[in-house]
Amino acid sequence: MSTTFTLPQRPFKQSLAYYLGWGALLALLTLSWEGADMRPGELIRDSANMAKFLSGFFPPSFTEWRMYANEMLITVEVAVWGSFLAVVCSIPLGILCAENMVPWWICQPVRRLMDACRAINDMVFAMLFVVAVGLGPFAGVLALWINTMGTLAKLFSEAVEAVDPRPVEGVRATGANWLHEVVFGVIPQVMPLWISYSLYRFEANVRAATVLGIVGAGGIGQSLWENIRGFNYADTAAILIIIIVSVSMIDALSQFLRKKFV
Amino acid sequence: MLDSPAISVNRLSKSFCRDKKALNDVSLSIADGEMVALIGASGSGKSTLLRHIDGLVQGNKGSSDHRLCCIDVLGRRVQSCGKIRRDVRRTRADIGFIFQQFNLVGRLSVLTNVCMGFLGRIPAWRGAGALFTRDEKLQAMEALNRVGIADLAGQRASTLSGGQQQRAAIARTLVQRAKIILADEPIASLDPASSTRVMETLSEINRLDGITVVVSLHQVDYATKYCPRTIAMRDGEIAFDGLSDKLSHDFLVKLYGSDSEELILGRKLHPKPLPDAAQQVHKLMKHEALTHAAV
Numbered sequence: 001m002s003t004t005f006t007l008p009q010r011p012f013k014q015s016l017a018y019y020l021g022w023g024a025l026l027a028l029l030t031l032s033w034e035g036a037d038m039r040p041g042e043l044i045r046d047s048a049n050m051a052k053f054l055s056g057f058f059p060p061s062f063t064e065w066r067m068y069a070n071e072m073l074i075t076v077e078v079a080v081w082g083s084f085l086a087v088v089c090s091i092p093l094g095i096l097c098a099e100n101m102v103p104w105w106i107c108q109p110v111r112r113l114m115d116a117c118r119a120i121n122d123m124v125f126a127m128l129f130v131v132a133v134g135l136g137p138f139a140g141v142l143a144l145w146i147n148t149m150g151t152l153a154k155l156f157s158e159a160v161e162a163v164d165p166r167p168v169e170g171v172r173a174t175g176a177n178w179l180h181e182v183v184f185g186v187i188p189q190v191m192p193l194w195i196s197y198s199l200y201r202f203e204a205n206v207r208a209a210t211v212l213g214i215v216g217a218g219g220i221g222q223s224l225w226e227n228i229r230g231f232n233y234a235d236t237a238a239i240l241i242i243i244i245v246s247v248s249m250i251d252a253l254s255q256f257l258r259k260k261f262v
Numbered sequence: 263m264l265d266s267p268a269i270s271v272n273r274l275s276k277s278f279c280r281d282k283k284a285l286n287d288v289s290l291s292i293a294d295g296e297m298v299a300l301i302g303a304s305g306s307g308k309s310t311l312l313r314h315i316d317g318l319v320q321g322n323k324g325s326s327d328h329r330l331c332c333i334d335v336l337g338r339r340v341q342s343c344g345k346i347r348r349d350v351r352r353t354r355a356d357i358g359f360i361f362q363q364f365n366l367v368g369r370l371s372v373l374t375n376v377c378m379g380f381l382g383r384i385p386a387w388r389g390a391g392a393l394f395t396r397d398e399k400l401q402a403m404e405a406l407n408r409v410g411i412a413d414l415a416g417q418r419a420s421t422l423s424g425g426q427q428q429r430a431a432i433a434r435t436l437v438q439r440a441k442i443i444l445a446d447e448p449i450a451s452l453d454p455a456s457s458t459r460v461m462e463t464l465s466e467i468n469r470l471d472g473i474t475v476v477v478s479l480h481q482v483d484y485a486t487k488y489c490p491r492t493i494a495m496r497d498g499e500i501a502f503d504g505l506s507d508k509l510s511h512d513f514l515v516k517l518y519g520s521d522s523e524e525l526i527l528g529r530k531l532h533p534k535p536l537p538d539a540a541q542q543v544h545k546l547m548k549h550e551a552l553t554h555a556a557v
Contacts, residue, residue: 170365170431173316174438175355175382179390184378188369 056233060241068223068239072246075219078137078212079205082144087198089149094156094194095182101160111157117150122208126217137218144205144212155197159190195261199254206250210243266337267291268442268474269315273330275322276310276498284310285321286498292476297468299485299506300478302495303518308478309362311495312444315476316359317341317350336441355382358435358473362447364427368420372411372430375419376402379437405433409463425456432463443467445477449484461488482509 010018043050095101096110125143133139168185176184213221220239227235269292276285285307292298300308313319315333323344324331332342338353340346347353358379366375380398381389388394394402406412409429414422419430428448435443445464449457461477465488468475479485485492486506494502494509494517501517502509 166361166363166365167367169318170359170361171367171378171381173318173354173357173359173361173365174378174434175351175353175357176378176389177351177381177386179386180378180381183390183392184367184370184374184381188367191369 053233056231057237059234060237061232061234062238064235065238065242068220068242071213071220071223072242074137075209075213075221076206076246076250078140078217078219079144079202079209081141082209083148083198083202083205085141085145086148086152086201089145090152090156091194093149093153095160095186097153097157098160100163100165101182101186111154114150114153117146118154119150120147122147123211123215126212127215130216135216135218140209140212140217140219143217144208148201148205152197152201156190156194159193159197160186163189192262196258199258203247203251203254206247210247266334268294268296268336269476270334271311271315272332272334273324274311274314274333275324275331276314276319277322283498285314288498288500290493290500290503292474295468295472295474296491297465297475297489298477299489299492300476300495301480301482301485301492302478302501304480306495307498308480308495309446310498312359312446312476312478315340316354316357316444317346318359320344320346351382355438356441358432358438358440358443360428360431360435360443360445360448362450364424364431364451366419366427366430366434369418371415372406372417372419372422373399373402373415375430376405376415376433376437379405379434379439382438402433402437405436406430408436409433410459423456424452425459428452428456428460429463432460432467436467440473442474442476445475447478447480450480457484464488482514485509 093110093114096106097114099107101107122143125146126140129139129142133142163186167189168181171181171185209219209221210224211221213219213223214225216222220243224236224239224243227233227239269290271288271290274285274288275283277283288307288311300311302308310319314321315335317333317340320341321331321333321344330342331344333340335353336356338347338349340350340353366372367378374392377392377394377398379402380394384394384398403412403415406415409432411422411426411429411433414426414430419427422430431448432443443464448464449460452460461484464475464477467473475489477489486509489506491504492502492506492509493500496518
């Protein structure tokens with residue numbers, strides 16, 4: 001004789017929520033179809049045109065590679081300085097954003113300021129700084145600095161809020177002041193995480209810096225934009241390959257460093 | 263003996279939530295150079311009391327009379343009426359605090375952890391930059407040598423065993439040149455051999471350097487062995503304050519009832535439920551505690 005099992009039944013309320021959730025997602029996608037101008041059919045119908053367009057990229061033309069490599073180097077240098085300035089500023093700002101380190105009337109205003117830095121895209125900042133300091137890589141450095149500072153300060157403060165309070169209390173018990181507690185109790189604990197976040201942001205900044213040139217803020221973006229607009233797809237392909245190789249190399253290097261520190 | 267006691271607590275109360283008091287009208291006085299055990303079951307208020315003395319927690323406001331609800335250490339006010347004094351850091355520099363979980367910074371070297379003892383005494387900017395002089399580092403090495411772990415100075419604190427970490431924490435209080443050591447369950451996370459080692463170190467510091475030591479324990483054996491005087495706590499009140507010799511087995515059973523099993527480990531206990539008798543003894547002892555504090 002075999003025992004009969006009753007399968008667990010999902011309560012009505014729970015299953016209703018389940019189907020409503022899927023329904024809501026479906027409705028959202030349908031409603032956005034028009035606005036997003038979705039025309040998947042054209043991808044197939046005009047595939048011949050696409051192929052012709054793509055064939056323009058081959059073979060890539062590396063005749064100007066020295067100039068592109070030099071511009072790529074400038075792009076990385078913009079990312080290096082933008083990230084460095086952001087990390088340096090995010091150390092105090094990250095502490096000032098942490099609820100467990102400062103009273104709310106410091107923490108909240110600093111947080112809102114960082115929200116503002118983060119909310120505005122680095123391209124927008126780049127356009128503004130081009131007006132303020134003139135065309136060139138320096139505008140790009142400033143744009144990356146402000147935007148990255150907003151992100152890193154938030155990430156840094158989250159790490160600070162998660163520290164073990166006991167070593168900090170151990171430092172406090174020696175008669176140390178607030179700054180000593182930060183230097184000896186907090187920073188050693190958050191260091192691996194902070195380094196990891198900083199390297200991530202550096203990687204992201206190299207990618208971001210490749211397009212800053214479009215608005216005149218230095219780097220390889222300018223050549224990229226000019227070649228696309230001039231229909232020089234062979235040169236465009238060469239630039240894209242240079243970007244892919246450089247970004248991959250930097251990602252690998254940064255991953256290697258992250259593993260060393262964590 | 264000094265005019266003012268090393269530690270004086272006057273009618274301190276503390277409640278973390280509304281109805282239950284973690285400390286209830288606690289008064290005590292500890293003279294310079296004493297070695298005192300603070301015993302009691304977990305949750306009896308030992309840690310809370312020690313943390314109040316170091317000004318890490320503030321007591322209830324109590325009355326507005328600043329002579330009440332206050333704590334003085336070495337003649338300096340730590341807190342009164344629920345307010346910690348602004349200059350508490352100066353007092354803390356004279357108090358070495360030892361924690362149950364050691365509270366060292368695991369990623370820093372043992373030597374740096376011990377050098378933190380200087381933070382309250384050297385210029386703030388030098389401390390903030392971790393710029394300890396060669397002489398200070400040598401003093402830290404001397405302290406580590408005294409607790410027997412000088413050979414581990416270069417290692418990260420997190421790589422040490424529990425007993426070694428606790429001895430590093432004691433070295434930190436030595437570097438601090440603390441006049442008082444408050445030890446909050448220093449041996450609760452250690453094995454018996456390390457426990458003996460740590461208690462012996464504390465007792466030696468008390469004997470040779472004349473440093474006042476208050477150590478909270480939940481094993482009576484260690485209290486009677488190392489501390490001439492014991493203060494016993496129960497439910498946030500002082501239930502006994504006197505010579506440790508008086509703490510006989512029967513007395514503890516009377517004092518703590520079924521809780522006494524936690525205090526007398528390694529001995530089989532069958533406490534008889536004697537609620538009336540226990541309460542009477544408790545009252546009597548509380549009276550004794552108050553008279554002792556008044557003296």
